[in-house]
Amino acid sequence: MELFFNPFDNLVCILLGISxxxxxxxxxxxxxVPAIFGVSFGIRRLxxxxxxxxxxxPLTTAAAFSYDDSWATLxxxxxxxxxxxxxxxxxxxxxxxxxxxxxxxxxxxxxRSGSNKDLDSATxxxxxxxxYFARRGVESxxxxxxxxxxxxxxxxxxxxxxxxxxxxxYISLRLTVLWGLGLLIRYGFLLPLRVTLAFTxxxxxxxxxxxxxxxxxxxxxxxxxxxxxxxxYRICVRALTAIITYHDSENKPKNGGICVANHTSPIDVxxxxxxxxxxxxxxxxxxxxxxxxxxxxxxxPHIWFxxxxxxxxxxxAKRLSDxxxxxxxxxxxxxxxxTCINNxxxxxxxxxxxxxxxxxYPVAIKYDPRFGDAFWNSSKFGMVNYLLRMMSSWAIVxxxxxxxxxxxxxxxxxxxFANRVKAAIARQGGLVDLLWDGGLKRAKVKDTFKEEQQKLxxxxxxxxxxxxxxx
Amino acid sequence: MGSSSSSxxxxxxxxxxMHQTGFxxxxxxxxxxxxxxxxxxxxxxxxxDDFEVLGGLAMNPIGGRIIEAFxxxxxxxVDFSSFVRILAHFRxxxxxRNKEGTQQELPSSRTRKLKFAFQLYDLxxxxxxxxxxxxxxxxxxxxxxxxxEQLQSIAERAIQEADLDKDDAISFDEFKKSLEKMDIxxxxxxxxxx
Numbered sequence: 213m214e215l216f217f218n219p220f221d222n223l224v225c226i227l228l229g230i231s232x233x234x235x236x237x238x239x240x241x242x243x244x245v246p247a248i249f250g251v252s253f254g255i256r257r258l259x260x261x262x263x264x265x266x267x268x269x270p271l272t273t274a275a276a277f278s279y280d281d282s283w284a285t286l287x288x289x290x291x292x293x294x295x296x297x298x299x300x301x302x303x304x305x306x307x308x309x310x311x312x313x314x315x316x317x318x319x320x321x322x323x324r325s326g327s328n329k330d331l332d333s334a335t336x337x338x339x340x341x342x343x344y345f346a347r348r349g350v351e352s353x354x355x356x357x358x359x360x361x362x363x364x365x366x367x368x369x370x371x372x373x374x375x376x377x378x379x380x381x382y383i384s385l386r387l388t389v390l391w392g393l394g395l396l397i398r399y400g401f402l403l404p405l406r407v408t409l410a411f412t413x414x415x416x417x418x419x420x421x422x423x424x425x426x427x428x429x430x431x432x433x434x435x436x437x438x439x440x441x442x443x444x445y446r447i448c449v450r451a452l453t454a455i456i457t458y459h460d461s462e463n464k465p466k467n468g469g470i471c472v473a474n475h476t477s478p479i480d481v482x483x484x485x486x487x488x489x490x491x492x493x494x495x496x497x498x499x500x501x502x503x504x505x506x507x508x509x510x511x512x513p514h515i516w517f518x519x520x521x522x523x524x525x526x527x528x529a530k531r532l533s534d535x536x537x538x539x540x541x542x543x544x545x546x547x548x549x550x551t552c553i554n555n556x557x558x559x560x561x562x563x564x565x566x567x568x569x570x571x572x573y574p575v576a577i578k579y580d581p582r583f584g585d586a587f588w589n590s591s592k593f594g595m596v597n598y599l600l601r602m603m604s605s606w607a608i609v610x611x612x613x614x615x616x617x618x619x620x621x622x623x624x625x626x627x628x629f630a631n632r633v634k635a636a637i638a639r640q641g642g643l644v645d646l647l648w649d650g651g652l653k654r655a656k657v658k659d660t661f662k663e664e665q666q667k668l669x670x671x672x673x674x675x676x677x678x679x680x681x682x683x
Numbered sequence: 684m685g686s687s688s689s690s691x692x693x694x695x696x697x698x699x700x701m702h703q704t705g706f707x708x709x710x711x712x713x714x715x716x717x718x719x720x721x722x723x724x725x726x727x728x729x730x731x732d733d734f735e736v737l738g739g740l741a742m743n744p745i746g747g748r749i750i751e752a753f754x755x756x757x758x759x760x761v762d763f764s765s766f767v768r769i770l771a772h773f774r775x776x777x778x779x780r781n782k783e784g785t786q787q788e789l790p791s792s793r794t795r796k797l798k799f800a801f802q803l804y805d806l807x808x809x810x811x812x813x814x815x816x817x818x819x820x821x822x823x824x825x826x827x828x829x830x831x832e833q834l835q836s837i838a839e840r841a842i843q844e845a846d847l848d849k850d851d852a853i854s855f856d857e858f859k860k861s862l863e864k865m866d867i868x869x870x871x872x873x874x875x876x877x
Contacts, residue, residue: 336837336840337821337837337840338841339804339841339845339853339858339861339862340865340870341824342800343870343871344870345743345744345745345824346800346803347871347873348739349739349743349749350749350773351873352738352739352743353721353734353737353749353770354714354717354770354873355717661738661741661742662741662744662746662826663826663827663828664742665743666744666824666825666827666828667826667828669744669824669825669828670825670828670829673825673837
């Protein structure tokens with residue numbers, strides 16, 4: 213009988229077979245098994261240190277200084293950085309300096325410079341008053357606090373990702389080669405690895421939670437469901453090469469409480485859920501997401517709403533409070549901003565979750581932008597596109613701080629409580645605490661703000677009118 | 684590739700714009716970034732609702748008028764050149780520009796600034812601020828915080844003071860005259876960071 217196979221082909225097959233086996237074994241040993249048991253070999257941290265050395269090398273920081281120096285505005289000293297404390301770097305791309313003067317001061321100033329009348333009698337309307345409003349208006353066209361929160365943060369030195377390359381011009385061949393190498397590593401090696409892990413993680417989650425769901429309700433079921441959830445989330449964490457540092461774990465949320473955190477991307481869920489078990493809250497989606505949601509809820513009680521139910525605030529509040537009252541159920545995880553913010557600030561918290569009266573466990577999440585931008589700009593990228601970008605970045609490095617629990621105090625209403633929690637989170641994460649509504653990303657600002665301005669101005673003018681009529 | 688061609692190339696007529704507005708290339712680039720971030724759907728132009736989402740503008744009593752200043756010639760879109768030309772009004776006045784006739788007047792000159800402010804009042808662009816127009820602006824700036832009578836008396840006083848030829852309206856020259864002592868430069872300029 214003649215051999216149909218060329219012996220060379222045979223060899224190739226054997227080699228392929230061996231390499232696949234080796235690959236999967238390595239995967240199993242170094243990634244999946246540690247994920248199951250929640251231990252870590254420290255490979256990711258080593259990787260992170262190496263990357264940092266590359267980013268901070270003279271080669272890439274040279275890129276930062278090749279700008280036209282007339283850009284330089286608020287130069288931030290990148291001073292000593294503690295390993296565990298990612299310091300917040302304020303925005304460096306301001307174009308204008310806004311003076312923090314009040315309406316009254318400014319208008320008086322304008323009038324004083326323009327008229328030679330006695331100042332006391334000159335607090336009446338002047339044609340020049342419009343200058344103040346015009347200038348303020350144009351200032352906000354050029355630079356406003358809100359819009360810049362919804363675009364990704366800019367970096368001071370290049371991290372070898374083309375997508376973060378805004379103003380860096382061509383520097384040198386060496387840098388380009390380095391970039392090319394980085395591209396190869398990221399797309400050729402890391403991306404396939406991560407996609408494999410992601411599929412494994414999600415597949416296992418769906419499968420195992422369905423299996424656990426078959427068990428009768430009881431301690432065993434809860435125990436297993438916990439283990440299963442944790443394991444699968446840990447695999448997903450490794451699928452993103454997320455290097456997370458948890459601080460103050462003694463404040464981790466307990467049953468019957470609500471965990472609130474600032475929201476930057478859908479990955480926040482994975483990050484928090486890989487360190488503790490939570491009951492998720494959200495709308496039921498179709499497709500793959502829906503499948504995952506439906507199987508998760510078999511193993512432990514998450515709170516999923518139909519689209520129609522989401523609008524009904526009372527229904528939502530009732531389900532949430534029923535859940536927290538049952539002490540055997542897991543703490544609820546909620547993102548009160550309602551939308552993804554670019555991780556330089558915290559926007560207004562929606563008061564719904566603060567009205568329920570349960571203990572609130574605030575959590576602050578801060579991403580390190582040098583390794584990959586985790587912000588999900590939902591108007592620019594769809595979910596799949598976003599995940600691919602995440603998986604082809606270097607890594608996701610972030611810090612999570614568990615803050616001490618807070619409860620609503622006497623005489624404090626839900627909005628004040630929400631603001632208090634927000635301030636605590638902003639302070640811990642080094643984020644700017646804004647009172648703007650995250651919904652400003654899409655909707656218009658409320659008229660109350662305009663009224664405030666009108667009130668201030670009219671007080672200046674009308675106050676004097678009354679005096680005049682009295683005299 | 685790792686390199687990206689100079690972003691100056693993204694801006695059409697960059698040299699011309701710099702010449703006409705007086706913005707430096709760095710500022711122009713920065714404004715272009717700003718334009719692109721306001722242009723959320725990446726259409727290459729802005730429409731009124733791109734401005735309306737700006738919180739600072741929406742809470743500004745004359746926010747609507749400022750937005751209209753960008754769309755003055757009846758169009759409902761504004762491209763980058765027009766965007767920059769309007770913003771150029773708020774550059775500090777260059778005192779050292781030589782006065783030879785060949786230089787065209789910059790938008791940041793005193794007269795042009797005054798003209799811009801005048802047009803915020805003069806909605807129908809007929810060259811005069813009528814009593815009605817003044818009332819409208821006052822209503823915008825004061826909202827519901829004052830009564831109709833108070834509004835009328837404020838407008839009355841303002842017109843009496845500025846209206847020199849007694850035609851019950853304020854022309855541009857009268858406007859200029861009433862503000863001749865004012866330091867327009869600092870009051871109508873935005874402080875650009877170097």
